[in-house]
Amino acid sequence: MRIGVAATAPLGADVLERLAATHEIAFLLTRPDAPRGRGRKLAPPPAKETAERLGVPVYQPERPELPEAVERVVVCAYGLYIPPRILAQSLFLNVHPSLLPRWRGAAPVERAILAGDEETGVTIHETVEALDAGPIAARASFAIGELDAGGVFARAGELAAVLLAEVIENPVFEPQGEEGATYAEKIAPADRELDLSDPLDAWRRVRALAPHIGAWTELEGRRVTVWRARLDDGVFVPEVVQPAGRGRMGYDEFLRGVR
Numbered sequence: 001m002r003i004g005v006a007a008t009a010p011l012g013a014d015v016l017e018r019l020a021a022t023h024e025i026a027f028l029l030t031r032p033d034a035p036r037g038r039g040r041k042l043a044p045p046p047a048k049e050t051a052e053r054l055g056v057p058v059y060q061p062e063r064p065e066l067p068e069a070v071e072r073v074v075v076c077a078y079g080l081y082i083p084p085r086i087l088a089q090s091l092f093l094n095v096h097p098s099l100l101p102r103w104r105g106a107a108p109v110e111r112a113i114l115a116g117d118e119e120t121g122v123t124i125h126e127t128v129e130a131l132d133a134g135p136i137a138a139r140a141s142f143a144i145g146e147l148d149a150g151g152v153f154a155r156a157g158e159l160a161a162v163l164l165a166e167v168i169e170n171p172v173f174e175p176q177g178e179e180g181a182t183y184a185e186k187i188a189p190a191d192r193e194l195d196l197s198d199p200l201d202a203w204r205r206v207r208a209l210a211p212h213i214g215a216w217t218e219l220e221g222r223r224v225t226v227w228r229a230r231l232d233d234g235v236f237v238p239e240v241v242q243p244a245g246r247g248r249m250g251y252d253e254f255l256r257g258v259r
Contacts (some may be wrong), residue, residue, distance in 0.1 A: 009077035092127035099183035104132035113208035135173035246253035
């Protein structure tokens with residue numbers, strides 16, 4: 001079975017690599033290179049870097065187009081709307097890192113941690129025109145515990161590979177339904193600010209936005225991004241911080257510099 005993959009972000013790159021270990025991947029459909037980093041230089045998406053390392057042909061149209069006919073297209077963290085005329089060309093299976101219908105949308109991992117969900121998971125569903133609303137072929141859960149978003153994404157990649165292996169050739173779909181549906185809005189600038197008067201929320205926010213976005217606050221009169229923290233008897237304790245214009249450092253090192 002020849003399979004196409006539509007992916008852009010690191011989770012999509014992870015799923016691509018795992019899928020390529022067991023299936024022939026005809027192509028990667030990904031977004032165009034975009035400015036990244038302080039210098040805002042054009043850089044390839046993570047999924048493109050993985051595809052090139054694996055020798056998978058890469059296509060980067062501004063709008064989705066299939067470069068050739070395939071029996072399946074696995075979609076994971078692609079980031080572009082796929083119109084119905086393209087969906088009609090193959091069976092599109094979307095890998096979504098939540099227990100649908102909870103947390104449809106752009107930031108399901110971050111929103112699950114922010115909300116204090118005890119568990120999340122991966123859902124494999126048919127891609128349809130409505131956002132993350134297609135019928136479900138497979139779904140499995142795992143505990144969030146004290147994982148940050150990076151840890152949840154890693155676990156989701158592992159689980160996605162297992163679920164895809166079970167259903168990619170002969171998926172059997174069940175309607176998703178609307179009961180319990182919630183929407184995971186994109187992370188906005190206001191979501192990044194820590195409220196240190198609410199230690200539990202601050203701890204969740206640090207975990208939800210690490211290691212890819214970052215939550216910030218003012219400590220010792222300086223604006224810092226907090227990349228790792230813990231709760232000690234309900235007290236928020238920063239562990240790894242990054243002052244504006246500096247690299248990441250332990251909180252103790254930051255305090256020594258301030259003093």
